[in-house]
Amino acid sequence: MANFSLEDVKALRERLGTGMVDTKNALVEADGDIEKAVEILRLKGAKGNAKRADRSTSEGLVAVVESATAVTMFELACETDFVAKNEKFIALADSVAQALADSGAETVDAALATPAGTGSVASLIEDQAATLGEKVELRRIVRLSGDHYAIYLHRTSKDLPPQIGVVVAYSGDDAETARSIAQHISFADPQYLSRDDVPPAEVENERRIVEQISREEGKPEAALPKIVEGRVGAFFKQVALLEQDYARDNKLTVGKVVADAKLTINGFARFKVGA
Incomplete structure (x- = not known):
């Protein structure tokens, strides 16, 4: 019988977090040599990783x-x-x-x-x-x-770690408003900072789509340019942070809130697990 004790099994399990059966088998194979058992378990784990x-x-x-x-x-x-x-x-x-x-x-x-x-x-x-x-x-x-950062981590379930994270790099002194902008981003999921940051090809594609939709809806030809521009404007409000309606007060845009707080948003990022 291999020369190891239950304490050896317990210590190795605590060290590696491995199961009881796998740990005992590794110690048997290693004839009680703890470090050799660690190597056996790591190699077994590596094979599992490949699978x-x-x-x-x-x-x-x-x-x-x-x-x-x-x-x-x-x-x-x-x-x-x-x-x-x-x-x-x-x-x-x-x-x-x-x-x-x-x-x-x-x-x-x-x-x-x-x-x-x-x-x-x-x-x-x-x-x-x-x-x-x-x-x-x-x-x-x-x-x-950046000069300053606003960080917001959101748990979608109380028993899980943060599933959504937002970082805002900004200049200015209103940290509370900057954090509220980070919270807004976690909810609204903007893709760009301003409308100027949206790639022209993406804007033109959206313009083409909304013009086609407007024509299929039977909108008057003379009114099409205004209708299309209005719908492109709505697109900017979806994808550009500064164009969006502020989550805490939809009568204000984020751009207005940022300007009133004398902040400059230098950049932001939003991650959502699995998205």
Whole structure:
């Protein structure tokens, strides 16, 4: 019989988060050698990761970490909400955030290559995926720089970590209004800051569609230009932050609220898990 005790099994399970049967089998195979058992379990987990590579990840969390010069937001994805609220998954997100804080990473590839512990963020995620038994991936990341930041993290369920995250980079002194803008973004999901930021090709495509719709509705030819411009204006109110009706007072636009608060929005980002 292999030379190990129940305390060895317990310690190894706490260290790796592995199941009772897998842990005991690994210790038997390793003849009680703890470090060899760790290697066996990690190799088994790595094989499991390969099998899970094609699975979809629609759950997870959004996290934000601030450094002296920027704010980084990322989405860490998993397969089920059961894992999303698991302490080990949340601890993994904290470790990733700590690694990324001062890394300067602006892409997923750069973030995965960032040193973390004795390896990289990629190896850290791979190891924990093996422990958790699900596919885990760093799906996206954004890094914003500015004078000030408003951060808003929203939980769609009280027993889950944040599912929606917003970061607003701004200039000005009204932090309360800036935070309310971040909350507005979490709800309204604008794609661009202003109408000038909407790609011309996207505007022209929208113009073509609404003109076709207006013609099919039998609108008078003479009235078409005005109708089309009105509908294009409505499109801008959907996609451009400063054009949108303010969530707290729909008689005001976000642009008006920002101007009255003497703020300048330099950029923003919004992540929603699985979206």
